[in-house]
Amino acid sequence: MAQTKSTPDAAPFLEVCGLHTHYGTSHVLRGIDMKIRLGETIGLLGRNGMGKTTLLRSILGLVVPSRGQIEINGQSVKGVPPHLIARKGIGYVPEGRGIFTKLSVYEHLEMAARPGARGQRDWTPERVYASFPRLAERINHNANDLSGGEQQMLSIGRALVTNPDLLILDEATEGLAPLIAKEIWSIISVIRQNGIGVIVVDKNVSAVSKLADRNLILVKGSVAFEGGSDELHASPEILRNFVGV
Ligand SMILES: Nc1ncnc2c1ncn2[C@@H]1O[C@H](COP(=O)(O)OP(=O)(O)O)[C@@H](O)[C@H]1O
Numbered sequence: 281m282a283q284t285k286s287t288p289d290a291a292p293f294l295e296v297c298g299l300h301t302h303y304g305t306s307h308v309l310r311g312i313d314m315k316i317r318l319g320e321t322i323g324l325l326g327r328n329g330m331g332k333t334t335l336l337r338s339i340l341g342l343v344v345p346s347r348g349q350i351e352i353n354g355q356s357v358k359g360v361p362p363h364l365i366a367r368k369g370i371g372y373v374p375e376g377r378g379i380f381t382k383l384s385v386y387e388h389l390e391m392a393a394r395p396g397a398r399g400q401r402d403w404t405p406e407r408v409y410a411s412f413p414r415l416a417e418r419i420n421h422n423a424n425d426l427s428g429g430e431q432q433m434l435s436i437g438r439a440l441v442t443n444p445d446l447l448i449l450d451e452a453t454e455g456l457a458p459l460i461a462k463e464i465w466s467i468i469s470v471i472r473q474n475g476i477g478v479i480v481v482d483k484n485v486s487a488v489s490k491l492a493d494r495n496l497i498l499v500k501g502s503v504a505f506e507g508g509s510d511e512l513h514a515s516p517e518i519l520r521n522f523v524g525v
């Protein structure tokens with residue numbers, strides 16, 4: 281499959297400009313700017329409660345920002361409902377997985393499968409089963425019979441069969457055994473090599489920065505650092521102060 285590595289001057293797939301989001305009177309995002317070109321991998325880092333999930337949920341239309349702009353392929357998605365934002369090419373693996381415990385593995389993937397926004401059909405349920413043989417073994421099991429790691433694989437598989445241009449993963453390795461987490465990291469690496477853009481939120485800074493073309497660190501709803509992984513690791517005080525590692 282062709283690798284669509286982005287060039288620095290390519291138009292962004294996703295552009296977030298001056299974004300503010302509130303929950304009631306609580307002012308959580310305080311003027312976020314972020315651009316992602318097609319095929320780029322962004323690591324989104326920061327301590328608990330800094331606004332990472334809120335930023336992702338704002339992009340997906342699951343919370344309505346109070347100020348600022350979000351554009352996908354140059355078109356504003358302000359006020360567009362989440363399912364239509366997803367159709368513009370965004371796959372979401374939410375914190376806590378969001379799977380339906382009464383549906384089988386097979387049903388999850390069949391229900392979600394569709395061509396991507398550009399008509400691409402690279403990811404089919406069959407390819408997900410080939411990538412995660414554990415899911416193939418459990419194809420007729422209900423999701424609530426799966427282990428945490430298998431549920432996470434299912435959540436990723438369900439996002440992949442929508443053939444996204446950008447895949448967003450929020451704490452996808454949280455609470456998983458190291459060997460299972462490793463499987464998740466290797467599939468994220470495959471996804472990236474296939475030219476799908478990725479935003480990855482994870483506590484494992486070293487795994488994130490190995491994959492990321494750029495890293496953003498959120499502190500209290502603002503971007504406190506943006507830079508490449510070399511730059512990040514060259515500044516241990518940034519990691520210590522803003523990420524806590
Ligand atoms: N549904 C909600 N209602 C009210 N406050 C929320 C809600 N979700 C998150 N928050 C608050 O918003 C802030 C940012 O949370 P979140 O975006 O989940 O951070 P992170 O993902 O970086 O841990 C926190 O102070 C959190 O308590």
Ligand SMILES: [Mg+2]
Nearest residue numbers: 332333334375
């Ligand atoms: Mg979060």
